[in-house]
Structures are given as C-alpha cells and as structure tokens.
Amino acid sequence: MSDNLVEFIKKRKEELNAVIMAHFYQRPEIQDLADMVGDSLQLARYAANTDASVIVFCGVNFMAESAKILSPEKLVIMPEPEAGCPMADMITGEELREWKKAHPRAQVVCYVNSSAEVKAESDICCTSSNAIQVVNSIPSDCQILFVPDQNLGHFLARKTGRQIECWPGYCPTHHNVTAEEIREQKARHPEAIVLVHPECRPEVIDLADEALSTGGILKYVEKSPAREFIIGTEMGLLHQLQTRFPDKVFHIAHEEFICPNMKLNTLENLARVMDTLENRIEVPEDVRVRAYRSLERMLNIS
Numbered sequence: 001m002s003d004n005l006v007e008f009i010k011k012r013k014e015e016l017n018a019v020i021m022a023h024f025y026q027r028p029e030i031q032d033l034a035d036m037v038g039d040s041l042q043l044a045r046y047a048a049n050t051d052a053s054v055i056v057f058c059g060v061n062f063m064a065e066s067a068k069i070l071s072p073e074k075l076v077i078m079p080e081p082e083a084g085c086p087m088a089d090m091i092t093g094e095e096l097r098e099w100k101k102a103h104p105r106a107q108v109v110c111y112v113n114s115s116a117e118v119k120a121e122s123d124i125c126c127t128s129s130n131a132i133q134v135v136n137s138i139p140s141d142c143q144i145l146f147v148p149d150q151n152l153g154h155f156l157a158r159k160t161g162r163q164i165e166c167w168p169g170y171c172p173t174h175h176n177v178t179a180e181e182i183r184e185q186k187a188r189h190p191e192a193i194v195l196v197h198p199e200c201r202p203e204v205i206d207l208a209d210e211a212l213s214t215g216g217i218l219k220y221v222e223k224s225p226a227r228e229f230i231i232g233t234e235m236g237l238l239h240q241l242q243t244r245f246p247d248k249v250f251h252i253a254h255e256e257f258i259c260p261n262m263k264l265n266t267l268e269n270l271a272r273v274m275d276t277l278e279n280r281i282e283v284p285e286d287v288r289v290r291a292y293r294s295l296e297r298m299l300n301i302s
C-alpha cells in the first residue's frame, strides 16, 4: 500500500513540476521522499530559489506561509491544513501593534515561527540558526522586542548581552522538557554530549553543552569526535541523525518528544493533496509585501 502511495507521489511530482520540502520533524517516510529536508532557515532559502512550479510543503503552517511569501508566483500546498504551530498562534498582528505602541522606538525581531501578519509588523525575522547574527545586526542603542518565543528570547539576551523584551510565548513541545529529565539522562549516559533546541527552558539550556537549531545539531554531531549524544528536540531529527551517523548513539532527552502538528502530515494526505491540489496557501498581497521585507532582511544578513 505505502509502495503504491510513494509511486503515485513520485509520478505526480513529475507531472506537476513540483518539489517536496520537509522539515526535520516530519515522519521518516516523508523525509525520505522529500527533495529537500531542512531546518526553518534552509527551507526558507530553498523556497526562495526553487524553479519548481509547485511547492508541496510538509511542515507546519508558518513554514508553508514563509515559502509563499518568498515565492508568491508558485502554488504552495500543504498535506494537512490543520498543521499549525501553537507557539506561532500565541501572538496576533493586533497584539503586536499594541505592544509596539508602548515601545515606539524599539525594533521588533520576530521568530520565523509566527504568522504572516506578525512578520508584516516586524522589522526583521530570525530562525534559531541565525538569531544571534540577527540580534547583533540591530544597532546597539536600540531596544529589542522579541516575539513570540520567550525561551529563545532569553537565550539570545544571554548570548548577545542585549536587553531584550520577550513576548511570553513558548513551544508546548520543547517547554515540556524539565531540568530534572536532563539530569537523569546525564546520570544515565555520563559520556554523552547534551544538545538541546533553544526553544527549551533556560534551566534546561543551562545543563546542555550547546543549544542549537535542528540543522545546527546535525552540523555539531558531524564535526564532533564524540560517539554519544543526548538530543533535546523533537524526535523527527533522530531519523536524520541515525541515518547520517550510524556509528553514533543518540538518546532522546524526553519521552514522547513529539510535535503533534508536525506529525499530522502522512503519506496518505500527501498523496491526496498532490492529486487534488487543495490546501493552497494564500497570503493577502499587502501583508505579504511587508512580511517579505522582514524575511528578506534576515536572508540578507545570514
């Protein structure tokens, strides 16, 4: 059955001149089928430059929306339209407008995990791979408002020494991990290097050797002579880690470390959307143009 689906998806991809893009948190069978698997920054860059006619985005809504903002002439579709990011939904454009009124001279840095409307209200976007460079690009006499992830915001404040006001959003999947769990894992695997995502709580990051984006974790493991790692991010990344580094050992930091939204995409709904071309991503042009500026400014500095 799944062989038939894979064959159908490949055939439709040729017919449509489509490209399948997938985030590292996607199910292994989707990662294996994709033309491009990456972190948020790699996917945004790829979407901006692809010459395919159709982008089939296997990730969550804000990622597909960023692809549409960067490549408006392309048809961008998602297997499952309900695959959203709860953290991105923790701030609206209206809330950000109100916050900006209280800080009229501040610059707004928005994590790419945000709606098109929030990007449109922001000065510059960042992902977890380039957030430090983005913050460092803001003039030092400028106050920074950071939305929506408080954990990434606190991490950036500590890394850059800048004063950053953080919106109180968080990723339910990463915020769930406790310092106690990391201590237990370290006690069980004392030789292991601990790599966590900066969406984790500050006290979790304190116990890690490094806090890195998903792409950053892969690069770190590639360069490291270490054999054993404790991984503090969504389990989907294990598929890439185990495939690329079969001689190394990976322990997940938290049981059921799963983003339920990322897992809504399946081979079945991927095949269906490639058949019907439903679930199209649309962004109103006035919002898109302003959101594009925030994304473009980010892509130009990193």
Ligand code: 13P
Residues within 6 Å of the ligand: 024, 038, 039, 040, 041, 113, 127, 128, 129, 171, 197, 199, 212, 213, 214, 215
């Ligand atoms: P990356 O940019 O590190 O892939 O992270 C995306 C994300 O949603 C993390 O929860």
Ligand code: SF4
Residues within 6 Å of the ligand: 060, 084, 085, 086, 087, 088, 113, 171, 172, 173, 174, 199, 234, 259, 260, 261, 262
């Ligand atoms: Fe959003 Fe968290 Fe899922 Fe990433 S892991 S898409 S931040 S809910």
